[in-house]
Amino acid sequence: MDELTPRQAEILDFILRHRAEHGAPPTRAEIVTAFGFRSPTAAEDHLRALARKGAIDLRAGASRGIRVLADAANEAMQAGPQDRIPLIGRVAAGMPMLATESIEAHYKLDRQLFHPAPDFLLRVQGWSMRDAGILPGDLLAVKRTPIAENGQIVVARLGEEVTVKRFERHGSLVRLLPANPDFAPIRIDLERQELVIEGRAVGLIRDGGFSLA
Structure with missing residues (x-):
């Protein structure tokens, strides 16, 4: 997995925590709300960047179609939950x-x-x-x-x-x-x-x- 920017790492961490707490990844709208983005486009841009870097896989047409890839999840877990609050x-x-x-x-x-x-x-x-x-x-x-x-x-x-x-x-x-x-x-x-x-x-x-x- 390619190195993530601090914001991309925050979003990946949010996806993992949301999945752990709610049993499913967040929607685009929930990401917009959590990070205060001005539009869903900003959230989508970050998700596509995460996909390009090999952190997640995006499933078209699904509101919760975000799948964290194993390598990215392992790296995030090894880094611990302490990063970038x-x-x-x-x-x-x-x-x-x-x-x-x-x-x-x-x-x-x-x-x-x-x-x-x-x-x-x-x-x-x-x-x-x-x-x-x-x-x-x-x-x-x-x-x-x-x-x-x-x-x-x-x-x-x-x-x-x-x-x-x-x-x-x-x-x-x-x-x-x-x-x-x-x-x-x-x-x-x-x-x-x-x-x-x-x-x-x-x-x-x-x-x-x-x-x-």
């Missing part, structure tokens, strides 16, 4: 979390240090979660999911703003709770306002160390 800095207004504009860098990180394995790191800004031990500059390990349970620390999007708070829902009313008395809870009526859960915290990295969120 994206670090999100300030999220570009109106853009998906994993859009290129939002990615500061890529870190080598063993995803198995956390459970479940994170999909991205988010650089924390502000002091609103201070008493939960989440401080400015920390890297929050986040598992992508559109749903959350009461008490979980989530990454939530309200309009063009992204915030880290503890989730609490009763019926159609949601409160995003800070862990600092200097900050007020954010109240959302889901019948009138849109709230998007981008993911939930699964761990924290500070000064080269790891802890569970």
